[in-house]
Amino acid sequence: MSDEGQSIFSNRFLFLREWITNVKQSRRHLADFLFKAALTAIVVIIIAPFFLIVFQVASIGFWQVFGTGRGQGIEFFLTFPGVGLEGGIRNAIVGTVELVVLASAVGIPLSVLGAVYINEYARSGLVRNIVEFTSDVLAGIPSIVIGAFGFTFLASFLNLGMGVLAGSLTLAFMMIPTVLRTTQEALRAVPMSLREGSLALGATKWSTTWNVTMRAAFPGLVTGVLLAIGRIMGETAPLIFTAGNSLSVPTELVGSGSWVASIPYTIWAYISDPREYLQAKAHGAALGLMLMVLAVTVVANLISRKVTRRLV
């Protein structure tokens, strides 16, 4: 009995003994161990801020989202700010949804059709190179520069004025590169034999593209769209000069009634305000925004993981 127990015990800690002999073997082995230990510590440092941020936002925002006071709990999502901004953030939530839906309605068709053209139709490398290069450049442009461009081009030059239309078009510009590149990747991953099979059956290129290729690439496309939506949902800088801010929901598409609030802008406005309860509301809004963005990102990752597993 005792013998067996001892052997289990020594087996369990065998790796420890092995490891000590390894470390004692030479200076190089010690250096190897120290290097690995340092890297482990660094990884802990890298991921620590994520948990700190979630903890901070959740610990203060929790009572906004689940409390029972004025403008807390379900009221936080369903009421307008009202006098002294004591109510909820319904204006911001409705505004963000409107902006994202309008931006998607413009941005997704443009980028998906563009990706289809350069991947399925463009014969020369030139068109493809130009489009890939410009979309990469567009992805790298600072969001405030796109905001300033939206202000001068959409709001001033096209006379749209600040509001929901100018704001969502600006967001659509930011959406294009992400969706275009991920759709292109998804289309590239579709096996050539599928297309050839369809063409051999007498289908035109157009119907092959939409009925066969796009159907196979659809999960990848959804991933790209979700990632892009998650990104534009949290953008503040492009909206400051294009969407304005408002305490109610927009009533028209263009003009002074079209100013629209968004969750990120509301967080910014509330956190810069010295009033204590607005700071708490900012945390609540940040918690809501973070949950939405993280949910979208996780769903996108699950879809893409499932797809890669199926293809491999």
Place this chain on the structure above:
Amino acid sequence: MSDSSETPNVAEASGEAQEGIDTGSPLAGFANRLLKPLRDFVKADTPGRIDKAGKAALILPTMASTLIIILILGFLWYEATPIFLDPSGGPGIIVSPTWDPNRNLYGIAIFIVGSFLCTGIAIGIAVPLGVSGAIFLSEFCPMRLRTLIKMIMEMMAAIPSIVYGLWAYVVMVPYIRNVMAPELQSNLLTSWMPWFQGSTNGLSLLAGGLILAIMLLPTVVTITSDALLTVPRTLREASLALGATQSETARKIVLSAALPGVGAAIVLSLGRAVGETMAILMVTGNSLQIPYTLFDTTYVMTSIITNQLGYAFVFPLWRSALFAVALILLIISICFTVVAKLFIRWGMKTRGYI
């Protein structure tokens, strides 16, 4: 029925007739080249027509991103020209340090210096940490843990910058004011260092650099670890077989083989760092001075646009100066993207893909 059987015949007949005419004359040949797709379109049946029309209609969306870039360049250039042509402005504003719209002084050197210092601090922290983290992920990490950490990285990359800014403003700024600055300034080891001098209210260059570093880490780690994972297994095995330890293999073989990927990661994160707006805006204090210590407040390029464009749009010169800042930001970001693409190209070349 009879209609559909006749139309193709008519189209064919007219096509033959035209082809018969154009022999010789170059002008007619050109016209024929233009008309041929049209004639093909008329000749085709319904699916064929959809096919041809659809192909033509796709060209406009394809050009969308190119068109947007051209529009952005054009409009920022158009808005920025007044300040470059005006006697009180000129190209000299890039090196002139005084920003005072009331006296028509539009020097933007402060913002450029502020941006570069912030970015420098952030890159100085994020690149060593991020590359080490990526080495851990790709070389030593168990598969399950790697999936978990990668997922956390993706979430970190997805958190909106305003939330980072909120956290930095509420947690990090008081921490720097109450803990970090007194500690560093009272401690014998660090108190003499010139870059730790000065009183602070927490809103500082250091806070900006730190939050920026935290925001950059996911990008650096993800791109670098992807680059490390594509290093062929045989290289690692050869190194281990020669008696190198795992850490020596990782540092000297794998890292140097993945150097182009690491370079691309650094340049891409540089671009993101220069263009980051909201988080930096909330924690750097935004005062018009060149920072001399880490605890001084500073003003970066993105912040000045965010803070003042709303007031400036009725003053042509002021507005134009802000758009000049935006134009400089745009040019910097384009340069970084080009350099990153060159790094990626170099990496593909070393693997023999091109």
